[in-house]
């Protein structure tokens with residue numbers, strides 16, 4: 393590849409593998425607002441250098457284990473109250489049946505999602521745990537993860553702010569785990585801001601969970617929520633915080649950039665969605681801050697234009713389910729895998745199916761888990777085509 397030479401000294405430094413300062417990133421952002429072309433071509437150049445011509449996804453089944461939640465975020469439509477129709481309290485039998493169905497669909501990932509510590513606030517959650525024979529949501533998640541593995545699906549749990557011991561237990565069965573950092577801004581937790589009623593979203597609490605995942609050597613997916621009233625400096629600081637964690641522990645396997653979309657039944661229903669140009673600049677900035685990172689945008693949240701993000705630095709579409717909805721964004725159904733395949737191909741990229749753990753992180757997990765993966769794994773550490781297609 394011929395070396396790209398740009399007018400921007402900061403971007404030339406990025407291409408020369410030099411570390412750039414926070415101030416340079418802010419300068420790059422300000423220039424990109426006027427004309428993003430140099431930033432986008434730098435991001436594209438780095439993406440090609442480190443991720444070649446492929447784009448990955450995870451073929452998943454989404455388990456909405458329990459959507460009671462002790463917190464309230466102004467944009468959330470996932471959380472349910474006890475009498476609501478959308479309340480989900482999955483029984484052991486329902487989990488087993490969905491796992492069996494997912495196996496028939498040849499899903500690879502079993503995504504287990506819960507609200508934040510539901511049993512701390514709701515009697516309904518405590519009764520549900522008791523009926524199923526568990527003392528805590530984490531105990532239930534361990535059971536569900538074991539069942540998934542028995543059937544040849546690979547667990548990835550996203551259950552909010554778990555403590556060190558809980559994560560240590562889940563590491564035995566989960567090939568990776570997830571926790572969105574969302575944003576490191578304390579300001580977003582102030583009165584009138586989206587995280588005011590969500591203690592678990594306090595940056596200190598969030599960062600502590602990510603630190604613990606590093607200490608435990610858990611391949612971790614995290615990310616940023618874009619468009620919830622943050623400033624661009626707060627976004628840049630959040631991306632830099634993820635980079636610092638990764639430099640310290642080496643366990644951040646993926647950064648999700650999720651664009652805010654207003655939901656009808658929420659406090660932020662009248663807030664505008666994240667502007668697409670702003671979002672693209674953030675995606676490209678993430679690539680130049682962490683050139684080798686796996687960077688994902690969810691295709692269902694940019695249904696008309698997701699393929700255009702391939703040219704600003706992403707290399708992953710995240711989990712796409714052929715059989716369950718996106719319970720976090722139910723208004724936005726996932727595109728069909730065949731369609732994503734076609735759109736990726738038309739943009740010059742080859743779609744590949746990955747495990748919920750990226751190959752670079754295989755050394756973080758046990759031999760028992762690796763052995764189970766080998767059954768459907770190809771020579772690249774991805775899922776065999778004949779299995780997922």
Ligand code: SF4
Nearest residue numbers: 461463464465468471
């Ligand atoms: S975003 Fe998560 S923590 Fe916030 S209300 Fe929804 S389920 Fe609870």
